[in-house]
Amino acid sequence: MFKKKPQIKNLSPLRSSDRRKLADQIIADYKVHVPTLAEIDPTTTTADGQAPTSNPTPALSSVRTSLVPESCLSARFTTHAGPNSTLVSGTIYVGAHPGQEERILWIQYGKDAKLYPTVYTLWHNPGIVPLLHTPDFVVEKLRTGADLMTPGLVGGPPWPERAKQGTVIAVAGLEKPSVPIWVGICKIDISSLGRVQGSKGAAVEGVHWEGDELWNWSQIGSGGRAPPERIEDWEPTPEGVEEGVGKLDLEDNDEDDAQEGGVALEPSNIAGQSGAEGKGFNGVHEEGEPEHEPSTAEVDEAFVQAFIYAIYNAKKDGDPPHYGMDFPLQPSFVIANMIQPHLKFQNQHFTIKKTSWKNTKKFIKHLDKSALVKTKDRNGGETVILDIDFHDEKVRAFAPYKLPKPKTASATPNDGGQATSNGGSDPSLGQKLTLQTVYRASSKLVPDLIPSKTTYYTSSQISAFLKKYFENNPSLSTGTSSPRFVKLDPFIANNILSSNPSASDTRTLALGEIARDALLKRILDDSHLCLPHWLLLRNGQTYDPDNPDPALKPKSGPPPHVNIVLEKRTGTKVVTRISGLEVFGINPHLLGPELQKKCAGSASVGQLVGGKPGVMEVLVQGDHSDVVEKEVGRRGVDRRWVVVDDKTKKKKK
Structure with a gap:
């Protein structure tokens, strides 16, 4: 629903009585269980154990605060939603959970007085709504605003009993089955399916999801907060959820489903999730895959061996004492940069969910118990690695094994379909990029100076039009103080200099003449006269304004650039964040490992905070702006298109 940014009015604090009423309404609507005195203390008499609303207990106050924090604010909002962009109005409730910034926690819109939770509320209040599951590739499509189709449900029957028509439910993907990231309303009785x-x-029907404009809202403008890796108190993954993906039947996914506007189940994606494309796992699909489905113990061993392999490589390539490792190591870095690249078998059977630990935190704790690493629990339940025993006997006796060949990345869409000549797996290496600026004239210049307001022109073409205008009006060049100057006529004075006038324009009008090059600059610099657009041309592409290529469409606004931000984290530690890569055809997932090697430090790739879903950023430990500039330069990005923001330096007062 909230694909478009809502217009939110001024926030105002809720009175304590209104906050309690709001919380009690939520408790009643969602049937939130509040322990009574009798449940807390079995010795309490029956009279003391009345309903929570009639005899408040400390548990009721705690539940109220968890649902609606004491510092809760409210505001009215309007937005356009639905296929017809219907105007929708309602109320948002903003609050902050302990140790976190303010977020939108509840939504109320339309004629219905029902309150809808956002994902931030669900992450702190497990179990208040039924939790359904769907494959991760479907989740990506749900984030575009599509409804969840019935064939996209996995994990049942049986289905959650509370998932009846009209009820609010949450949806999670299979990668993080305990973390809801989508909120919707049941259009059918799912429980009876x-x-x-x-x-x-x-x-x-979708209402809100991780990645939409409500998720992205923040008073301090910091963008959305990434979901946790796991929420232990949510309902456990229904038995057979993961196995249910491989059983999805695609034959009935016909045009009728597509007409509903929901998510269709694509055969290619189902095959990718299930790992089956015509024969079972007992057959050999790719080189290096086992001929049988591995046991849990085999998957456990593969993960441990992959971690030791990463340590072995670090010792071989780095210098003591840390061998290029920048501690502490985050769980996401351990999986993405140490485990996945070093797994002997890389398929759907070798994932953290198939291990006996089920999540990264317990896996790291296991490494700690084996005395291979030293760990520490941080606030929020995250476990990081503080140190590694590089001289452990398991590392000394490790025998490297053959790793699967990495899959070659496909060429970028706009490279003309040409194969890369660098021989590597990164198609952006060696590409040649050119940024070209073109202009679209306003009606003030048409047709006296420029022929059309729908055509894009280069600066040289606009200069030629201006020169031709002077030739057609020779009186403008006579009687001036210099041959470089021209007189002002009504067109130049009224249509050009009077458009968004400045102090210099006023002086020019008083003088009655202007330099030819200054007039051209005045036209090109004023977006009210010529709106600038940009084109990114790859590998020798050219743009002819007289005969434009339909595949090359100029884009309005300032030209793109690669952002490099240096900032401090946890005291004195400096990190380098790189974003804005995708527009230049650079894959962050390929650049990240390359920077890790070049910078001899840890690097990770994640969702850009505050960016659109799917826009990624690379984070490298340490100050490596020079290395990053060199690496993006090898991929065709000119230094003029790189913006470095050093936040580690103290601002001058």
């Missing part, structure tokens, strides 16, 4: 493959129509 049987086998969903072959069914048609939408099951859940």
Whole structure:
């Protein structure tokens, strides 16, 4: 629903009585269980153990505060939603959970007085709504505003009993099955469903999701907060959820489903999730894959061996005492940069969910118990690695094994379909990029100076038009103080200099003449006269304004640039953040490992905070702006297109 940014009015604090009423309404609507005195203390008499609303207990106050924090604010909002962009108005409730910034926690809109939780509320209040599951590739499509189709449900039957028509539900992907990232309303009675493959129509209508404008809202402008890795108190993953993906039947996914506007299940994606494309796992699909489905113990061993392999490589390539490792190591870095690249078998059977630990935190704790690493628990439940025993006997006796060949990345869409000549797996290496600026004239200049206001012109073409205008009006060049100057006529004075006038324009009008080059600069610099657009040309592409290529469409606004931000974290530690890569055809997932090697430090790739879903940033430990500039330069990015923001330096007062 909230694909477009809502217009939010001024926030105002809730009175304590209104906050309690709001919390009690939520408790009643969502049937939130509040322990009574009898449940807290079995010795309490029956009279003391009355309903929570009639006899408040400390537990009731705690539940109220968890649902609606004491510092809760409210504001009215308007937005356009739906296929017809219908105007929708309602109320948002903003609050801050302990140790975190303020976020939108509840939504109320339309004629219905029902309150809808955001993902921030669900992350702190497990179990208040039923939790459904769907494959991760479907989650990505749900983030575009599509409804969840019935065939996209996995994990049942049986389905959650509370998932009835009209109820609010949450949806999680299979990668993080305990973390809800999508909120919707049941359009059908899901609890009574049987086998969903072959069914048609939408099951859940989307209201809010991680990545939309409500998730992204923040008073301090910091953008959305990334979801946690795991929420232990949410309902456990329904039995057979992961196995259910491989059983999805695609034959009934016909045009009727597509007409509903929901998420279609693509055969290619199902095959990718299930790992089956016509024969079971007992057959050999790719070189290096085992001929049988591995046991949990085998997957555990593969993860431990992959971690030791990463330590072995670090010792081989780095210098003591830390061998290029920048501690503490985050869980995401351990999985992405140490485990995944060094797994002997890289397929759907070798994931953290298939291990006996089920999540990264318990895996790291296991390494700590084996005396291979030293760990520490941080606020929020995250476990980081503080140190590694590089001289452990398991590392000394490690025998390297053959790793699967990395899959070659495909060429970028705009490189003309040409194969890369660098021989590597990164198609952006060696590419040649050119930024070209073109202009679109306003009606003030048409047709006296420029022929059309729909055509894009280069600066040289606009200069030629201006020169031709002077030739057609020779009186403008006579009687001036210098041959470089021209007189002002009504067109120049009224249409050019009077458009967004400045102090220099006023002086020019008083003088009655202007330099030719100054007039051209005045036209090009004023967006009210010529709106600038940019084109990024790759590998020798050219743009002819007289005969434009339909595939090359100029984009308005300032030209793109690569952002390099240096900032301090946890005291004196400096990190380098790189974003804005995708527009230049650079894959952050390929650049990250390369920077890790070049910078001899840890690097990770994640969602850009405050950016659109799918826009990534690379984070490298340490100050490596020079290395980053060199690496993006090898990928065709000119130094003029790189913006470095050093936040580590103290600002001058």
